[in-house]
Amino acid sequence: MxxxxxxxxxxxxxxxxxxxxxxxxxxxxxxxxxxxxxxxxxxxxxxxxxxxxxxxxxxxxxxxxxxxxxxxxxxxxxxxxxxxxxxxxxxxxxxxxxxxxxxxxxxxxxxxxxxxxxxxxxxSARRLSGHRIMKRWIDEGLLGEVSLAEANFTTGAGLHLTPDTWRWYASGSPGGAFIQLGVHHADTLQYLLGPVRAVTAHARKLYTESEVPDAVMAILEFESGPLGYLGTGWASPGVFTMNLLGTEANLMYDVALTHWSESHLIDEHSSLSSQSHQEGERLAVELPTTDAFRxxxxxxxxxxxxxxxxxxGAAEAIQALAVVRAALESSNRAGTAVELREVIEQAGAGAAAGA
Amino acid sequence: MxxxxxxxxxxxxxxxxxxxxxxxxxxxxxxxxxxxxxxxxxxxxxxxxxxxxxxxxxxxxxxxxxxxxxxxxxxxxxxxxxxxxxxxxxxxxxxxxxxxxxxxxxxxxxxxxxxxxxxxxxxSARRLSGHRIMKRWIDEGLLGEVSLAEANFTTGAGLHLTPDTWRWYASGSPGGAFIQLGVHHADTLQYLLGPVRAVTAHARKLYTESEVPDAVMAILEFESGPLGYLGTGWASPGVFTMNLLGTEANLMYDVALTHWSESHLIDEHSSLSSQSHQEGERLAVELPTTDAFRxxxxxxxxxxxxxxxxxxGAAEAIQALAVVRAALESSNRAGTAVELREVIEQAGAGAAAGA
Missing domain, CATH: 3.40.50.720 (NAD(P)-binding Rossmann-like Domain)
Structure with missing residues (x-):
């Protein structure tokens, strides 16, 4: 070809x-x-x-x-x-x-x-080696039933934003850290556990001088039952973690942001560990080398x-963005849960009216 | 003596x-x-x-x-x-x-x-070696300003409860995993970051056969500004983690629940790591041996x-319990933030009326 x-x-x-x-x-x-x-x-x-x-x-x-x-x-x-x-x-x-x-x-x-x-x-984050292993373990029943999923994606970018970048502005980058970083986990969590039904969140602009939040925490209610936590920060050294807690085992993934832009190297600097009831302690799970961007x-x-x-494609990406938009709406409503269906239907009506 | x-x-x-x-x-x-x-x-x-x-x-x-x-x-x-x-x-x-x-x-x-x-x-959890180090690093400014704090305490206990234990019943153990395990973190987080103002939470009874929740997630709004996440599970292998993300550095604490009941041994099986913007990667922080129970x-x-x-004493313990009770109330209100002041004042009025 x-x-x-x-x-x-x-x-x-x-x-x-x-x-x-x-x-x-x-x-x-x-x-x-x-x-x-x-x-x-x-x-x-x-x-x-x-x-x-x-x-x-x-x-x-x-x-x-x-x-x-x-x-x-x-x-x-x-x-x-x-x-x-x-x-x-x-x-x-x-x-x-x-x-x-x-x-x-x-x-x-x-x-x-x-x-x-x-x-x-x-x-790209759902393609990271550890997330693929998580998906396989879920499908094969090795985790049992997942009850808690915890994800964090944080960088220090918010501390260095200047008004000459679009990321500074709430109009272009609403949600700040949550739309730039958190949307990755919003996709990966739904890839792993299926659709989110509703989101409860709080957003804070604490230490960035820009217009957007640098600390956002959200609780995701999955349609399948589990609860998810999605935290993002823009004011600390870089963190990218994903933990799944199941009835049979846990998987804890710690991704090396030091190699975030080199997807062919990231696996060898990251770690995945598993933990069963029997073993108690965590055991390293081998991460095969992949290359998400390529x-x-x-x-x-x-x-x-x-x-x-x-x-x-569009459907999956809309579902991820809907978690972000529902989180921002929830934060505006003092944390009251906002259903994804509500924000997606509103958008559909808005788009139809604008067309 | x-x-x-x-x-x-x-x-x-x-x-x-x-x-x-x-x-x-x-x-x-x-x-x-x-x-x-x-x-x-x-x-x-x-x-x-x-x-x-x-x-x-x-x-x-x-x-x-x-x-x-x-x-x-x-x-x-x-x-x-x-x-x-x-x-x-x-x-x-x-x-x-x-x-x-x-x-x-x-x-x-x-x-x-x-x-x-x-x-x-x-x-006792606030006395764990890593928490004492976190407190010192905060006081000495080594973390900068904390924006996100994340804590999880999970065990598999909910999978093995039977009706002959008081922990089975919502009347004696309301909140299940959250009152039994999460209350430790509710105390430690406030020891580290000061009083919580309000709590937003969701509780689920997913895989335990008992009357109480085995998956609870809460977002804590601290009076001092940061956001906290407190997750507890009662249906997975044991996890005890505390992560603080600051503007200068992060501290990640991973406590060995395998030695939870032997507080003189727990430090040597646990790990604390720090991460600065400069280093990027995590560095081990030495955990001095302590003995919290003694x-x-x-x-x-x-x-x-x-x-x-x-x-x-009573004041600190009430503040920790108030986080639990506010979380359960928030979960009943679809995640809407519940102020600690509200649940504490209600209790004071109730106690006065009963006296």
Whole structure:
């Protein structure tokens, strides 16, 4: 098979991380790239050997060579960027979250369906080696029944935000740490335990000078019965943990954020341990080496050619974003549980009214 | 100093654990013991070399040799047991929680104050080596400002409860895992971060056959700003964790429940790690050997002789129990935040009306 020809759109740090992931494999060829900054276009194209650097997004989308775009623009421009690409008949990979509001997310889902193009959303965390093992242990009954799931994703990013980044603003990045980091766990927890029914949360802006929360805690009520805890911080050294407590065993996963942007190295610096009633103490579980960024981009590329199915599309991404939006709504209501159905239906009605 | 003469009341497993703790030191002499079961009295007295085994609690309380009682009876008999001891002029150590309801707790506090006797409540967990280090790091500013605190205490006990134990029943053990296990963390978290203002929680009875919840998650809003998570389970292999995330560093504490009843051994099987922004990875923090059960009982004994102050008395124990009661109330109100002030004032009014 000849390589699948993709274009990078939005050329910040994460575009580089994904380009490196794509170039670790033999499936994808980056043939074009776009940022509003001419300097960024030139630098990015030089670093990754990209032949074309169109000066407008429209020019990029009109290029008949390009089969799909890899979008890493700010959350609040995802909708415009995706709808244009879909209307041009191009497949879309977009970084998580799918959008900053559920209304935008529903409009994205509608546009992609209308155009009949592939949409993949970059919820890479569910592909981490330890999460795949958790899923297998659940499916095989090795955990028994899960009653508690606990997840935290924290970085110090909120301490260094400045007003020249979109992440500073509540309008573009509502929920701060929770939409940027927590949305990963919101996806992974539902991948592992099925849909969340309702969310109870509190958000605080404590130590960041930006407009957004740097401490958010949420309790998730899963339709299947268990309770989940999802904590995110933006004011501390980096933490990424996922613990599942089952009637037969526990699994505790501790992911090395020091290697977060190198998904081919992360497993060897992370740890997964299991604990049964009999043993009491924790035993190390081997983490096979994987490469989440490369895998998700190759899956997207192969899906364009009809040779793979996208694992995380609009439906899954909306479900993850709905946890975030329900959490923010719950925090506004002094912690009262907010049902996902409520925020999703509202968004659907809003999108329909706007269409 | 001659040894302080104490009596054990309620001779179950935990009375044994505490008696062993007392006998590891030279401060306490166990001179009497009482249980309604004659067989238990005889066995306990033989095991710990206790000279007297009165056949009624009244007889024990009338013994002029005895300076204080160590009560490990069921939660819902604490009030009656303590009030009688206080009225007899005896100092009281009682295992946590101080009582199963805040009304009982307030009546206990009033009785003890009226009688002018020492009351110590067995919130031993705050004395664990790692918690003492956390407190010191907070006081010395090494964590910076804490934004998130996460604690879990889980055991498999709920899977093995039978109707012949008081822990089976919602009347005597309301909240199940949360009042039995979580109340420790409710105390320790407030020891570390100051008073909780309000609690948001969900409780589930998932896999236990008893009447009480085996999965409870709560979000604590501290008056000082941070958010806390307190999770408890009663249906999984044992977990005891406490993580503090600060602006300068994190501390993660993992306590070996395999040695929970041997407080002189627990430190060497537990681990504490720190993490700064610079290092990224976690570094082991040395845990000095301590002996929480012995220390708290000796502090109690010395306080009777006016040579020590009790660290956890009625006020601290009521504050810990109030977190439990507010959590249960919040769960009944679909997660809406319940203020501690509300449940404490209600209990005070109830106790005053009953007096």
């Amino acid at each position: 000849d390589k699948v020809r993709l274009a990078s759109v939005g050329l910040g740090r994460w575009a580089q991380v994904l380009a490196r992931g794509a170039q670790r494999g033999e499936v994808i060829e980056l043939v074009s790239c776009f940022s509003r900054s001419e300097e960024r276009r030139a630098t990015f194209a030089a670093e990754f050997g990209i032949p074309r650097t169109p000066s407008t997004y429209q020019e990029l989308l009109a290029d008949p060579e390009i089969e799909g775009v890899v979008i890493t623009t700010p959350n609040d421009t995802h909708k415009a960027d995706i709808v244009q690409a879909a209307d041009a008949g191009l497949a879309v990979y977009v970084e998580k979250p799918i959008a900053h509001t559920l209304e935008d997310a529903v409009e994205i889902a509608n546009a992609v369906e209308r155009a009949g193009v592939v949409l993949a959303v970059g919820h 895998e998700q981009l190759e899956e997207f590329a192969l899906a364009i050619r009809g040779r793979a199915q996208v694992e995380v | 001659d040894k302080v003469r104490l009596a054990s009341v309620g001779l179950g497993r935990w009375a044994q654990v505490l008696a062993r703790g007392a006998q590891r030191g030279e401060v306490i002499e166990l001179v009497s013991c009482f249980s309604r079961s004659e067989e238990r009295r005889a066995t306990f007295a033989a095991e710990f070399g206790i000279p007297r085994t009165p056949s009624t609690y009244q007889e024990l309380l009338a013994d002029p040799e005895i300076e204080g009682v160590v009560i490990t009876t069921p939660n819902d008999t604490h009030k009656a047991d303590i009030v009688q001891a206080a009225d007899a002029g005896l100092a009281v150590y009682v295992e946590k929680p101080i009582a199963h309801t805040l009304e009982d707790a307030v009546e206990i506090a009033n009785a003890v104050e009226r009688a002018g006797v020492v009351l110590a409540v067995g919130h 220390e708290q009982l000796e502090e109690f004994a010395l306080a009777i002789r006016g040579r020590a102050q009790v660290e956890v």
